[in-house]
Amino acid sequence: MGIDIFHAMTPTLLCSGLRKSFGDRLAVDGVGFAIARGETYGLLGPNGAGKTTTISIVCGLLARDAGEVELEGRQFDVSNIEEKSAIGYVPQEIAVYPDLSARENLQFFGRLYGLQDPELGERVDDVLETVGLSDRAEDRTSEYSGGMKRRLNIGLGLLHRPRLLVLDEPTVGVDPQSRNAILDSVERLGAGGLAVLYTTHYMEEAERLCDRVGILDEGRLLAEGTRRELVSSIGEHDRVRIVAQGASEEALAALRTLPGVAEVAVDNQQVDLLVDDARASLGPIVQTVTKGGAAVSSVEVREPDLEGVFLSLTGKALRD
Numbered sequence: 001m002g003i004d005i006f007h008a009m010t011p012t013l014l015c016s017g018l019r020k021s022f023g024d025r026l027a028v029d030g031v032g033f034a035i036a037r038g039e040t041y042g043l044l045g046p047n048g049a050g051k052t053t054t055i056s057i058v059c060g061l062l063a064r065d066a067g068e069v070e071l072e073g074r075q076f077d078v079s080n081i082e083e084k085s086a087i088g089y090v091p092q093e094i095a096v097y098p099d100l101s102a103r104e105n106l107q108f109f110g111r112l113y114g115l116q117d118p119e120l121g122e123r124v125d126d127v128l129e130t131v132g133l134s135d136r137a138e139d140r141t142s143e144y145s146g147g148m149k150r151r152l153n154i155g156l157g158l159l160h161r162p163r164l165l166v167l168d169e170p171t172v173g174v175d176p177q178s179r180n181a182i183l184d185s186v187e188r189l190g191a192g193g194l195a196v197l198y199t200t201h202y203m204e205e206a207e208r209l210c211d212r213v214g215i216l217d218e219g220r221l222l223a224e225g226t227r228r229e230l231v232s233s234i235g236e237h238d239r240v241r242i243v244a245q246g247a248s249e250e251a252l253a254a255l256r257t258l259p260g261v262a263e264v265a266v267d268n269q270q271v272d273l274l275v276d277d278a279r280a281s282l283g284p285i286v287q288t289v290t291k292g293g294a295a296v297s298s299v300e301v302r303e304p305d306l307e308g309v310f311l312s313l314t315g316k317a318l319r320d
């Protein structure tokens with residue numbers, strides 16, 4: 001997590017100043033971001049924020065009114081047919097043939113990509129393994145659950161070994177088990193070096209998967225960064241609650257002097273702290289409390305989440 005794209009040789013994707021209008025409605029207004037190899041970048045925003053329009057421009061499916069898109073250092077737009085082979089696009093709509101098995105679907109689309117045996121057979125087997133469908137490869141997809149169809153949908157976007165995988169809300173309408181399987185697959189792909197652009201309006205997905213997040217609302221990119229950077233940008237703090245018996249006044253006073261501790265409040269045996277980074281500060285905090293012989297019975301840490309950041313930036317809940 002926390003890849004610094006500015007130290008990468010060339011970002012897999014670099015876009016800037018993207019604009020797109022539909023009549024009088026400005027759907028995308030000056031959006032720009034970059035994604036490095038092996039990085040998962042999340043576009044987080046409610047329905048109608050401009051996520052799908054943005055990725056349609058990035059994939060060369062929709063002409064932009066203004067702005068630039070570079071794919072591995074080369075200018076890219078709707079006319080660049082050859083460069084589109086570097087992108088695997090997985091839309092919200094499931095694009096599989098119900099009368100064909102998973103293997104037959106993959107073989108059909110693989111041939112459209114120009115793959116031939118034996119490479120085609122090898123890629124089909126690899127993709128089935130990646131999306132966790134090897135044991136159901138010969139079953140007709142009409143017999144699949146919605147989550148299995150979505151996993152196969154992701155597999156179709158991986159067949160031709162893209163350098164950028166674009167996923168548009170891939171977990172919409174799936175059961176929790178299938179959703180977790182999809183997220184597991186995306187995690188493995190990013191760890192394997194694939195650049196991933198992931199759109200969602202589920203905060204917990206962005207927190208789990210994404211190295212960096214761009215918060216999009218009403219067509220504008222309001223902020224971007226790691227979760228920690230976004231939280232810091234709005235002045236939020238981590239909260240630490242310690243329940244301890246026998247904490248001395250000296251220990252409590254020492255807590256207030258620790259680096260990164262912004263506030264300390266004491267109520268009987270409960271000590272509440274606001275800190276800049278709980279993961280870095282927790283050890284010294286507990287050591288300070290116990291140094292005078294206090295017995296710590298529980299420690300609770302609550303970190304601000306992206307939902308809070310979104311609410312602060314937009315004045316509304318993420319899924320409004």
